[in-house]
Amino acid sequence: MSSRWFLHKQWFLRGMAGLLLAAAAALPPAVAADDPRCALPDLMTYNEQPMPRVARRLKSGEPLRIVILGSSSSLQTTKGLPRSYVVGLPDALGQRLKDATLRIDNLSERTFTAAQMADAIAQKIPALQPDLVIWQTGNVDAAQKVDINSFAEALNSGLQRLRSAGSDVLLVAPQFRMRLSAMVDVEPYNAAMVQIAVAEDAALFPRFEIMRHWAEAEVFDSRSTDLARQMREAEAQNRCLAEHLAAMIVAAAKLATP
Template structure:
């Protein structure tokens, strides 16, 4: 056997090993998100202090119908419930609860009117405020929308509550129909002004769709896929909150053996 024959066999054997390793590799994480789409540098300092000192975290998700899923078990599969599951899994030493305050067909300005009551009744450490869709659908002046969101964030911060702003869902069916850009920009402006994080749900879901991770055309009718999307929102949101609060989590193990971080 010549040197070249031996070398060829060695290369072939190496390629076989690599192919076998690839075949055994875990499937890609469907929740994978590029780091630049997650929270920026704004911190959740109150959340971090409460978690450290009180070993507890109370979160309220304020917003519209996109915080829920239809059906008798929809609540348990919607992203607020999946957020709670992810946080409890990764922060087992904390008492974590996530509640929802769903306001159907309300503008940001209408939601602001009840923020004091939300704080008094539920006493959250963190409010995740999803907003913008209803305002965009009804053509609310973007400057009025921005002013309302800023006022709401100011009220929450003055009450000692941390805030995460969440923008709209992405849907390829309505992407060219509903003008969202001005409202997305308004949310970003308030986030910079008030130094609060933004969970860019619109960009994250668009990334999943463009990358082929989720067929968001089908998600409106395919409840299994809709549940998977909500689970990924909950997981990536949990990872972002943990990072922004500078908490020390346990590594999350999904069914695929991967983490959304």
């Protein structure tokens, strides 16, 4: 089944329970980016899962410790690729958390699979004691045609380990690229991530659906043959992703605040 089905089912169940009314009041604040192309349909980034550890850290005034775990699209800069959403995330969070001190460690590796990330969670993350782990995965597994069940098992194993350690977790779905979709079938990996997030009540940033929405609406110019323009458009899109990601984190922290 498609990831859209899982997302639509998730939204429908919330509506049946009356949560859509609450969502209207709990939606993240308007994205602060000055690019109007950042706009998204209501509820696309709505999250009902609180981040209690982030909330406690912000309330205490101690530094908020964040670990980013991902592949090439979560590296700050990679030769030949646009600057990622990670570049804009500190400023986007800083605009919303003006009194907070952020400590961000990026453990991303260019060709990290979900299984390799799960190993990193076991070996490297405990010493960092993060309040929040932003875990992006899926594209490398899709490109390498990793068995979808193995991908799901690695994701679920890593998620459970992070939760046992007391960290809040924000899963970040794979990225959608129109040109990439013709060569690599990312959708099953996105669907598996959505399904796990729904089953485990985990916060999920639906990057795949957001980027597909923008692509289908031709919000950003992905068809240009001008390499410089391609880079500018991709970086503008990543800045928008950073703004929405920051808004989701702040909203989730507020959900955990008494």
